[in-house]
Amino acid sequence: MxxxxxxxxxxxxxxxxxxxxxxxxxxxxxxxxxxxxxxxxxxxxxxxxxxxxxxxxxxxxxxxxxxxxxxxxxxPKVAGGVSTIIQLTVPDIDGCFAQAIAAGATLRDEVQTDVAGRRVASLFDPFGHIWVLIERDASAGRRAA
CATH class of the missing domain: 3.30.720.120 (Signal recognition particle alu RNA binding heterodimer, srp9/1)
Incomplete structure (x- = not known):
């Protein structure tokens, strides 16, 4: 199924x-x-x-x-006034983050390394939704191959 x-x-x-x-x-x-x-x-x-x-x-x-x-x-009536966060896994977090900001998103959290060792960032889209960007671990694909 x-x-x-x-x-x-x-x-x-x-x-x-x-x-x-x-x-x-x-x-x-x-x-x-x-x-x-x-x-x-x-x-x-x-x-x-x-x-x-x-x-x-x-x-x-x-x-x-x-x-x-x-x-x-x-x-959402205010930025972040939501019950769900949209998570997007991307190959290049710096490029995606910059592209989203240039398109009109606003900063929530800068690109940083989280406790699991992943590069992450978050932003508000112009409509109040929260997007969390997570950089895809390129080494994971190499390990699986």
Missing amino acids: EQDVSLGLAIFVEHGREREAADFYGSAFGARQFQAHHIDGALAGVEMRLGATVIAVAGANPRREAEPSRGGPFF
Whole structure:
């Protein structure tokens, strides 16, 4: 069964900022759009691929925002006001970090070595989500070969 399972991710942003968010994820992390969804002629969501993962960028429903007791999902109201951190493993953390900052992300934690010996960094995207970058251990691939 494990081979039949895949995971997708939906990232909710403020309604009306779907295109801005999709463009940011493309510029910052190399995500590629493959489908857009419209409701009554207005962009409602964008499906993208980030590596092998499908991510959907969608606008939070304004009716649910107006009636929070109905439940979300909601977009972050402040940087880091989220319950999930998006983790991205990259081959070049310095390059990816610089590219994300140039695209509009803001610093949360500089590139550093964590307690497990990995190079890591974290940032806020312009929509309030936290992204943790982890540099892929190049030596792990050589050990497995």
